[in-house]
Amino acid sequence: MDIAEVLQLAEALVFAKTGKHLDHLQKTVLKGTIQGQTYSEIAQDNGFSESHVKNVGHELWNNLSQALGEKVTKANFRGIFINLKNNNFIGSNVCQTNSTFNNINIFADEARSQTPTQQPQQTPKPHIDLGDAPEIFSFFDRTTQLTTLETWILQQNTRLIAILGISGIGKTTLSLQLIEQIKHNFEYIIYRSLRFSPTIETTLTNLLQIFAPKSETPQNIETQLSQLINYLRQHRCLIILDDIHTLFSSKQLAGQYQTGYENYHLFFQLITQVTHQSCLIVNSWEKPREVTQLKKENNAIHCLLLEGLGEAAKEIIREQELLDEDCWQSLIDRYQGNPLWLEFTANLIKELFAGKVSEFLQCDTLILSESLQAQLDQQFQRLTPQEIAVMIQLAKENEPVCLAHLIKNLDLPTSELLNAMQSLGMRLLLDVKECDRTRFFSLNPVLKQYVKNRYSQFKISLGTF
Missing domain, CATH: 3.40.50.300 (P-loop containing nucleotide triphosphate hydrolases)
Structure with missing residues (x-):
C-alpha cells in the first residue's frame, strides 16, 4: 500500500471541509488504521494513552464523515476507501477526475469483503x-x-x-x-x-x-x-x-x-x-x-x-459606541492596542466627551483614567528603588537612549543599574530598539505619562536614595 498518497488524500479531504491540516497524531492514527493496528497498539507504540488516541481517532473519522457525506469509522474506513477507488471518486472541493487516487494501491487484498458500516462513536468529552x-x-x-x-x-x-x-x-x-x-x-x-x-x-x-x-x-x-x-x-x-x-x-x-x-x-x-x-x-x-x-x-x-491588538481593537471601540471612526486608529495607537487600557479610556470618553473621540484626542497630554492608573499601580508597586529611578529618568527622555547615557545621568553604581535594566525587561516595561549593534531604551507613551503623573509619589518612595 502507498500510505503517503492515502495520507495526502485524507489531508485534502479534511482541509477542504474544515480548513485545518491533519496534525501529527491524526496522521499516526490513520497510518495505524491502514496497517490494521488497534487504538491500544497505536497508543503503546507512540507513547500516548489509549483514551487520548481514541479521542483523536473519533475526531478524525468525524471530519472524514463530514468531508465525504457518509459515516466513516475505524471499522469501515478500508471499505469506504475501496469504494471511492472503484467508483473513480471525484471530490467537489478536493480533486478533479481523480486519476491519482484511482492509481493508489490502498490495500493489498481488494477482494476482501468490506466491513459492515458501523455507527461512529461519539468523542468522549474531556x-x-x-x-x-x-x-x-x-x-x-x-x-x-x-x-x-x-x-x-x-x-x-x-x-x-x-x-x-x-x-x-x-x-x-x-x-x-x-x-x-x-x-x-x-x-x-x-x-x-x-x-x-x-x-x-x-x-x-x-x-x-x-x-x-x-x-x-x-x-x-x-x-x-x-x-x-x-x-x-x-x-x-x-x-x-x-x-x-x-x-x-x-x-x-x-x-x-x-x-x-x-x-x-x-x-x-x-x-x-x-x-x-x-x-x-x-x-x-x-x-x-x-x-x-x-x-x-x-x-x-x-x-x-503578547502585544497589543491591531485592527481588531476597533471592535472594542465599536462596542462602546464611540463616534468619529476616522480617529479610532489614533486612539488605538496611543494606548498601545491594550484591550483593558482601551476599555478604561473608552468609558471616560463616553462619560466626559459624549463619545466624541476627536475631542478627546485634542487634549494637550495623554489622558490616563484613574482606573488605568490604578491598574498600573499594581505593577509599579513591585519595583525596586533602583528600577523606579530608571523609569523616572526614561520618562524625562524625548528619544530612546543607550546604556551609556543612563550610566552618565543616573547616580547609580553600574552593576545596580544593569540589574535594574534587566529586571525591568523581565517585567516587560521597556521598549527596546537596536541600531548599529547598540540597544536603545524607552517607555511607551502610556507608561511615560503614568510615571510623570505619579512622579511626586515615586520621589517620596525613594526616600534618601
Whole structure:
C-alpha cells in the first residue's frame, strides 16, 4: 500500500471541509488504521494513552464523515476507501477526475469483503475544571497567536508555555479561548489562578484531587510531584496556571520567589525535563527566570510575548459606541492596542466627551483614567528603588537612549543599574530598539505619562536614595 498518497488524500479531504491540516497524531492514527493496528497498539507504540488516541481517532473519522457525506469509522474506513477507488471518486472541493487516487494501491487484498458500516462513536468529552476562571464576553482577533499555541501544543508536543504580557493585554482571555479551540484533544483541562499566592503544596493538592478525588493526598512534596507527573503521563492534560507573578517578591528584582515558594521552580523544571504527554501554560506579566534558563537546555518550552491588538481593537471601540471612526486608529495607537487600557479610556470618553473621540484626542497630554492608573499601580508597586529611578529618568527622555547615557545621568553604581535594566525587561516595561549593534531604551507613551503623573509619589518612595 502507498500510505503517503492515502495520507495526502485524507489531508485534502479534511482541509477542504474544515480548513485545518491533519496534525501529527491524526496522521499516526490513520497510518495505524491502514496497517490494521488497534487504538491500544497505536497508543503503546507512540507513547500516548489509549483514551487520548481514541479521542483523536473519533475526531478524525468525524471530519472524514463530514468531508465525504457518509459515516466513516475505524471499522469501515478500508471499505469506504475501496469504494471511492472503484467508483473513480471525484471530490467537489478536493480533486478533479481523480486519476491519482484511482492509481493508489490502498490495500493489498481488494477482494476482501468490506466491513459492515458501523455507527461512529461519539468523542468522549474531556474533563474540564476551570475553577474561578472569568467569563469571557468578548474575544478580539488573536488568530496568529492561537495558531502558534496550537502548533506548539498539538504538533510539537511542547510541555511548558509561558504567555507573557503587561497587565490588561489579554493573557487570560487568550488562554480560555485556546481551550475552546483545542479541548477535544485532551482528557483533562484545568485552569487555576494563583492570584492569592497559594503555596506549591496547595496547588499540587488541588490538582491531584481532580484526578483522584477520593484518594488521600500525600503531604510530602516529592510524592505529590511524582503522582502528578504520573497522571500527566497517563492522560493527555492541559493545565493553565494564571497570575504566576504573584509568587514573586515585591521590591526585589524580577523573578525572585517569595520565601516558601521556591519549590515552584522544581515543579516547572520537572514539567519540562520529564517525559509525559501533557502541557502546562503559565500566564504572567513578569517573566519567570526559569523560562530563560530552561529554554536554553530544552526545546520542550516556548514563550509567547503578547502585544497589543491591531485592527481588531476597533471592535472594542465599536462596542462602546464611540463616534468619529476616522480617529479610532489614533486612539488605538496611543494606548498601545491594550484591550483593558482601551476599555478604561473608552468609558471616560463616553462619560466626559459624549463619545466624541476627536475631542478627546485634542487634549494637550495623554489622558490616563484613574482606573488605568490604578491598574498600573499594581505593577509599579513591585519595583525596586533602583528600577523606579530608571523609569523616572526614561520618562524625562524625548528619544530612546543607550546604556551609556543612563550610566552618565543616573547616580547609580553600574552593576545596580544593569540589574535594574534587566529586571525591568523581565517585567516587560521597556521598549527596546537596536541600531548599529547598540540597544536603545524607552517607555511607551502610556507608561511615560503614568510615571510623570505619579512622579511626586515615586520621589517620596525613594526616600534618601
